[in-house]
Amino acid sequence: MERLSQARQVARVYSYAPGLIEVTAAFVPTPTKEKASRGFSAFREDNIGRASSRAKSSVRRLVMSMRADRMLTLTTRLNITDFAESASQFARFIREIRKVIPGFEYVAVPERQKRGAWHWHLAIRGFIPIRATRAAWLSVCKDGNVDVTEPRALISRQADAGGCLGEGGARISLPGGIDLASVRLASYLSKYLAKSFEDNTIGLNRHRYRASETITVPMVVIRIPALGIGELAQYAKDLIEQCGGTPTAEWKSTDGLIAWAATW
Numbered sequence: 001m002e003r004l005s006q007a008r009q010v011a012r013v014y015s016y017a018p019g020l021i022e023v024t025a026a027f028v029p030t031p032t033k034e035k036a037s038r039g040f041s042a043f044r045e046d047n048i049g050r051a052s053s054r055a056k057s058s059v060r061r062l063v064m065s066m067r068a069d070r071m072l073t074l075t076t077r078l079n080i081t082d083f084a085e086s087a088s089q090f091a092r093f094i095r096e097i098r099k100v101i102p103g104f105e106y107v108a109v110p111e112r113q114k115r116g117a118w119h120w121h122l123a124i125r126g127f128i129p130i131r132a133t134r135a136a137w138l139s140v141c142k143d144g145n146v147d148v149t150e151p152r153a154l155i156s157r158q159a160d161a162g163g164c165l166g167e168g169g170a171r172i173s174l175p176g177g178i179d180l181a182s183v184r185l186a187s188y189l190s191k192y193l194a195k196s197f198e199d200n201t202i203g204l205n206r207h208r209y210r211a212s213e214t215i216t217v218p219m220v221v222i223r224i225p226a227l228g229i230g231e232l233a234q235y236a237k238d239l240i241e242q243c244g245g246t247p248t249a250e251w252k253s254t255d256g257l258i259a260w261a262a263t264w
Contacts, residue, residue, distance in 0.1 A: 009232075011222045011239055016064045016182070021245040022262035023236040025224060052197040059193055059209050060186040062107045065217045068123035069151045069181040071188065072106075074137055075119040076144040086110065086118035089140050090210065096136035100129065105212040111192040112199060121192055123185045151181040183264050232259035 011025040074093065080086050090108065098104050108122040134146045189209070196208045227235055236259045237247040245263040252259040 009224045009227060011224050011236065013220045013222065013239060013243060014061055014064075015218050015220075015243060017067065019245050020064070020263055021240050021243050022260065023239045023243075024258065024260050025232045025236040025239070026258040027229075027232075052194060055197075055208050056190040056193055059107060059109065059189050059211075061217050061219075062211050062215050063123045063186040063189060064182045066105055066107065066123070066125055066212075066215045067182050068107065068125045068185050069154075070124055070126075070128075071149040071154065071185055072122040072124050072128065072133070073119065073147045073149070074122070074141075074144065075113075075147075076117060076141045078141070078143065079115055079117045081116040081118070083110070083118060086120075087210075090120050092140045093137055094210075096139055097133060100132045100136060103214070105214060106210075107189065107212075107215070108210040109189045109192045109208070110196060112195070121189060123182075123189055154181045154184040180264075229256035232256065233261070235259070236261040 008028045009026070010028055011023055014022045016022075074090070076086075076089070080089070087110070090110075094104070094106070104124075106122045106124050108120050110118050110120050112118055128148060130146065130148060133148075137144055137146050193208055222239075224235060233250055233252045237250060240247045240261055240263060247261045248263055250259070250261045
């Protein structure tokens, strides 16, 4: 905190569609080479928490940037409990499906089933030929299944006790309006991703999600004026209104150094 006066203050604005906006306003502290004095266990727990938060934010923004509107789930009959083996199967599936659908875009998160096997949830956009998709998956896993959850089913479901997850795990309600399928999908995949960070069989540095490199996240970085810690949250909401949206959800870190607001 003593280095706070040397920090930069920036806001990141994500505009996914007309009226679908989120803003993160934060202090960016001056880098320091001071080593942590806490024990290894506490240090590792902090790292896992930060990595989980960053990954969930990245997945949400990728899903909403591609305006995904349905979920593809890949399962295997074999009880594949080794994550590396499952990830290899998934990579081969992507190569096969792109022979059928060139430029196929996705955001994918693995989930461990109760029996211990891994399966994959993909956020995708638009119609997908189910027979060709099943054939591509079976060419890899030999025996398994594919399932597609359509937009209507995504929107009608009661997601996670009636709300979605925003920055910092904030619970937010969904108003009627545009692109609700994308918001639902972002919530589902964030939830599955959070579960994967609780799995000790995956190394901390392993990639917990996969996404097409062609997805562009519409983000603008703004250098904001000097503000007090308590003013960041209001600044984020004001910025959303300036961009033509109505803030309906907000969150701020316990230390007040990060504020987040969104229109869903």
